[in-house]
Amino acid sequence: MPKTITEQNLHHLIDALLAEGVRVIGPKRADALTIYAPLANGEELDLDQLPRRSAKEAFFPPCETILSFEKRDGKITVSDPDLNRLPETVLIGVRPCDAVAPGILDAVFSWDYDDPFYLERRKRTTIIGIACTSADDACFCTAVGCSPDARKGSDLFLVPLQGGGFVVEAMDGKGSALKARYEALLATSGSAQPLPLAVPAVDSLDLEKIRTWLAGNFEHPLWQEIASRCAGCGACAFLCPACHCFDIVDEGGEAGGCRRKHWDACGFGKFTMHASAHNPRDVQPQRYRNRIMHKFKYYADKFNQTLCTGCGRCIRWCPVGIDIKAVLDEINKK
Amino acid sequence: MCIPDKNIYKPHLATIESIVDETPDVRTLRLVFQDEAVRENFAFRAGQFAEYSAFGSGESTFCIASAPTRGGYIECCFRAVGRVTEALRRLEVGETIGVRGPYGNSFPIEAFFGKNLVFVAGGIALPPLRTLIWQCLDWRDKFGDITIIYGARTESDLVYKHELAEWQQRSDVRLVRTVDPGGNGPEWDGQVGFVPTVLEQVAPSADNTIALVCGPPIMIKFTLPVLEKLGFTDNAIYTTLENRMKCGLGKCGRCNVGNVYVCKDGPVFTAAQVKAMPQEF
Numbered sequence: 001m002p003k004t005i006t007e008q009n010l011h012h013l014i015d016a017l018l019a020e021g022v023r024v025i026g027p028k029r030a031d032a033l034t035i036y037a038p039l040a041n042g043e044e045l046d047l048d049q050l051p052r053r054s055a056k057e058a059f060f061p062p063c064e065t066i067l068s069f070e071k072r073d074g075k076i077t078v079s080d081p082d083l084n085r086l087p088e089t090v091l092i093g094v095r096p097c098d099a100v101a102p103g104i105l106d107a108v109f110s111w112d113y114d115d116p117f118y119l120e121r122r123k124r125t126t127i128i129g130i131a132c133t134s135a136d137d138a139c140f141c142t143a144v145g146c147s148p149d150a151r152k153g154s155d156l157f158l159v160p161l162q163g164g165g166f167v168v169e170a171m172d173g174k175g176s177a178l179k180a181r182y183e184a185l186l187a188t189s190g191s192a193q194p195l196p197l198a199v200p201a202v203d204s205l206d207l208e209k210i211r212t213w214l215a216g217n218f219e220h221p222l223w224q225e226i227a228s229r230c231a232g233c234g235a236c237a238f239l240c241p242a243c244h245c246f247d248i249v250d251e252g253g254e255a256g257g258c259r260r261k262h263w264d265a266c267g268f269g270k271f272t273m274h275a276s277a278h279n280p281r282d283v284q285p286q287r288y289r290n291r292i293m294h295k296f297k298y299y300a301d302k303f304n305q306t307l308c309t310g311c312g313r314c315i316r317w318c319p320v321g322i323d324i325k326a327v328l329d330e331i332n333k334k
Numbered sequence: 335m336c337i338p339d340k341n342i343y344k345p346h347l348a349t350i351e352s353i354v355d356e357t358p359d360v361r362t363l364r365l366v367f368q369d370e371a372v373r374e375n376f377a378f379r380a381g382q383f384a385e386y387s388a389f390g391s392g393e394s395t396f397c398i399a400s401a402p403t404r405g406g407y408i409e410c411c412f413r414a415v416g417r418v419t420e421a422l423r424r425l426e427v428g429e430t431i432g433v434r435g436p437y438g439n440s441f442p443i444e445a446f447f448g449k450n451l452v453f454v455a456g457g458i459a460l461p462p463l464r465t466l467i468w469q470c471l472d473w474r475d476k477f478g479d480i481t482i483i484y485g486a487r488t489e490s491d492l493v494y495k496h497e498l499a500e501w502q503q504r505s506d507v508r509l510v511r512t513v514d515p516g517g518n519g520p521e522w523d524g525q526v527g528f529v530p531t532v533l534e535q536v537a538p539s540a541d542n543t544i545a546l547v548c549g550p551p552i553m554i555k556f557t558l559p560v561l562e563k564l565g566f567t568d569n570a571i572y573t574t575l576e577n578r579m580k581c582g583l584g585k586c587g588r589c590n591v592g593n594v595y596v597c598k599d600g601p602v603f604t605a606a607q608v609k610a611m612p613q614e615f
Contacts, residue, residue, distance in 0.1 A: 066343040069389045076389055076430040080341045112598065113583040116340040218592070218612040245587030248343065248580045254390040254421075259343070264586070272578050272588050275394075275415045278551065280577065280591070280615050290590075298593040 003179070003186040005158075006165045011042025013185050017090055025058050026092040027051045036091070047093050047130065047160075054241030054311065055098040058091050059121040060105065060263075062238070066117065066248070068258040083120045090178070092128040097141045097311035099129035099153035101241035107303035108244055117261070126174050129154030130166070135198035138312030140325040143205045146309050148197040161192040200310065202325050205332045207296065207306055213331050214297040218289070226327055227288030229320045234265030236291070236314035236322075242307045245271075266290045292327065342583060345387055345432030346372045350425055351407060356493035360458055361423055362399065362411045365433060377436075378402055380443060380466040381574060381602040384435030385582050386410055391421035395579040397601070398436060399461035401468035408433070411461040411493065437582040438601050441466050441546070441572060450478035452538045454557055456529050456549030457486045460493050462574045462601075463548045467501075474506055481508045481538050485529040485553075488517035510536050530556040533564075540565035547573045547605075551615070558605055568606035575600050575608070575615055591615045 005013070014024050024039045027046050034049040036058065069078045102122060109118040132141075132148035141147060151157050155175035158166035168186060170176040179186070237243040247264040251257050264271060267287050273279040281287050295307040308324070315323050348365035355361055367373040378384075378398050387393040394416075400409035414423040425431060443466065451470060455463050470477050482501060486492045492511065501509040511524035512532045518524075525532050529549065538545075545566050547557050554573060561571055577589040577596045589596040592612040608615075 067341065071389065074429075076347060078344060078347065078389075078432070080344060083340075108585055111584050113342045113585070114340070115342060115583075115585060218614075244585070246580070246585070248393060248586070250387070250390050250392040252390055254388075257390050259387075259392075261343075264580075264588075266587060274576070274578055275413070275419065276550070286614070293592070294587070294590075298590065301593045 002189040003168045004161065004165050004189050004192075005168050005186050009185040010158075010166065011045065013182050014039055014042035014045060014090075014092065016182065016185075021087075023087040023089045024092060025055075025089060026094075036094075039092075045093055048134075050095055050097075050132075050311065050313075052313075052317075053239055054101065054313065055091060055094050056101055056105070056241050056244075058089065058125060059102050059118050060109075060244065060246075062263045064117055064261045065258045066261055068256070069252075070256040071254060081117075083116055086120055086124055089121070089125040090128060091125055093158075094127055094129050094154070095132045095311075096129060096146055096148060096150040096153070097132070097139075097309040098241050099127050100146055100150060100309050101153070102127070103153045104242055104303075104305050104307060104309070105244055107305060108299075111302075126155045126178055127153060128156045128158060128175075128178075129171075130158040131160060131194070132198045133160055133195045135200045136312070136316070137201050138315040138323075138325075139198065139200040139310065140202040140312060141310035142200045143202040143325060143328065144306055144308050144310040145204075145207065148200070160195045162195055163192050165192065167194065202329065205328055207300070210328060210331050211297050211300050213334055214293055218293075222327075222330070223285040223289045226322065227285040230267065230284045230288050230322060231320050232267045232269055232284055232287065233319060234267050235317050235319065236324075237265035237267060238263055239313035239317055241309050241311055241313075242295070244307075266294065288322075292324070296328070343434070343581070345385065345393075345434040346376070347430050348408075348433050350427050350429050350431060353427055356411065356495070357491050359415075360411065360413045360491075360493055362409055362493075363422070363425075363431070364400070364407050364409050365431065366407050367433070368430070373406070376408070378408070379436070379440030380469050381440035381462065382436035382438050383579075383582070383597075383601060384408075384410070384433050384437065385579075386412075386422065387432035387434075388418055388421035388425060389430070389432060392418045393432070393434070393580070394418045394422065395582060397462040397465065397574070399465055401465050401472060403469050403472040411458070413458055434582065438597055439599065441602050443469060446470075446544050447476045448478065448542075450539070450541075450543040451480050452543055452545045453480075453482045453484075454529060454533055454545060454547045454549070454561075455482075455484045456553040457491060458493060459548035459550065459553075459576075460484055462576075463546055464494060464497070466546065471504075471507070478542065479508065479538075480506065481510070481536070483510045483512070483529060483533050483536060485512035485514070485525075485527075485532060486517070487514045489513055489519050489522055491517070528556070529553050530560045533557060534560045537564060540567075540570070543570065545571045547571060561605075568609060569604050571605035572602060573605065573608060574602050577615065
């Protein structure tokens with residue numbers, strides 16, 4: 001029989017995890033926003049809205065120290081952050097469009113060279129996904145192969161029930177272990193029906209057709225039409241669950257400091273600028289083209305996956321109203 | 335317990351053994367790894383690059399400019415144009431810099447055995463070829479004729495002036511130096527003219543010959559048609575792409591030309607491969 005958990009017991013689960021020293025990250029209210037943040041108690045979990053930023057920062061923080069250095073008596077020593085200090089983490093209340101993304105990013109962060117900062121966090125994190133029951137008109141997960149009840153990426157999956165509570169499904173060993181550990185908080189399923197799933201506005205896209213079109217249309221008036229107005233603010237990349245570009249910069253001075261990875265965005269003008277000031281992606285439409293190409297062609301070519309989960313954040317918060325699903329739809333119709 | 339061997343972003347430490355100012359703003363650093371095991375085991379192939387850091391300022395990407403056949407040290411060569419390169423330039427002999435690498439692919443030197451080689455370089459793009467030139471000279475009997483055509487805007491902008499003099503002395507190398515019109519002083523004894531024009535005049539035979547071309551985009555653009563006219567096929571022409579990089583490991587997302595990652599799939603490409611890429615470099 002399927003197992004269920006009441007909302008109250010889900011809060012108790014969070015409290016129990018916290019009591020054991022596990023870091024629990026989930027959607028929580030921060031003034032007017034909902035964001036993924038470490039929860040102080042179960043009551044803070046707020047599943048009403050899709051958080052403003054994606055859950056990727058649980059694995060790939062906006063800013064992260066990758067080494068520190070110190071110069072003493074003319075001698076430089078370099079030390080690593082102690083990755084063993086990374087806490088065991090449960091990421092809870094993650095909608096499918098966010099839950100699927102870390103698995104997509106595993107490919108690039110382990111491509112020939114394993115990025116220990118990303119992969120150690122992956123190892124130490126259990127993802128509790130939740131079926132999505134509310135879409136807005138920016139949502140398009142179903143168009144890019146995800147769906148409101150996609151289990152992919154979740155170790156444990158919650159399905160909200162009418163009248164409250166959730167069905168609890170273990171998707172893999174990590175999820176089963178967690179489920180077994182807190183068996184006492186679960187009940188055997190009653191007669192409650194699942195809440196209706198969200199219905200994203202856009203129909204499925206032919207991603208293979210889009211990839212083929214992109215392969216043949218590096219030069220096309222479309223790029224100019226859709227992206228001349230791009231402000232190059234990078235919001236789309238920073239909000240995206242799957243954008244992974246980063247910068248590496250030193251902070252501090254010659255006497256000592258640290259080297260960090262910072263989120264970066266291919267929409268920024270200096271992203272590709274050479275020392276000579278030559279810039280292979282000189283104007284905004286070329287940068288936007290790279291964004292689309294990277295997500296729907298290059299990443300697909302290399303890793304057989306699409307670097308987009310249809311969460312719609314880049315549409316919702318673009319200051320100039322660029323709509324990636326409209327762009328894809330237009331390509332799909334060509 | 336730390337897990338330092340897992341940190342792919344952590345550089346080796348190296349000491350600056352010597353400094354050569356190639357031009358007023360181009361400098362060569364000779365670097366010796368501080369860790370004995372790294373010193374003994376660091377191996378690279380001509381064409382590969384590294385990330386060099388001035389701690390406190392950041393990392394810059396340059397090719398490894400010394401030859402794999404010259405052990406015990408590596409060299410990099412850079413123009414001071416930005417925050418990191420200015421900081422690298424402030425470092426003195428005996429000071430420490432960080433080196434991550436070697437990264438990327440390399441010139442398939444084994445495939446060049448028995449062939450004639452024509453090196454065509456412009457300005458500060460000689461270093462990526464110089465590593466290979468010295469390797470070929472160190473293995474001189476494995477190759478046929480070696481021709482080097484090297485140009486810069488002015489006499490002063492020519493890098494590795496001492497080595498140019500050495501190559502000029504050698505009977506087993508044909509060196510043609512050139513400067514752009516107006517870049518020659520009264521003592522200049524080389525050619526005057528742009529690299530593609532001089533290449534056309536020198537007109538090396540394409541028969542059993544590999545061309546290796548490195549230079550600013552404009553030089554490459556005008557050199558490739560000349561090589562084609564001389565009979566070189568696109569698969570017999572090699573070049574390196576020099577895109578901006580940060581990680582050097584295929585992750586940070588900026589060096590791609592289409593779906594080709596210069597840091598992993600390159601930096602060495604044949605002209606055939608370059609022509610198949612979208613025009614985005």
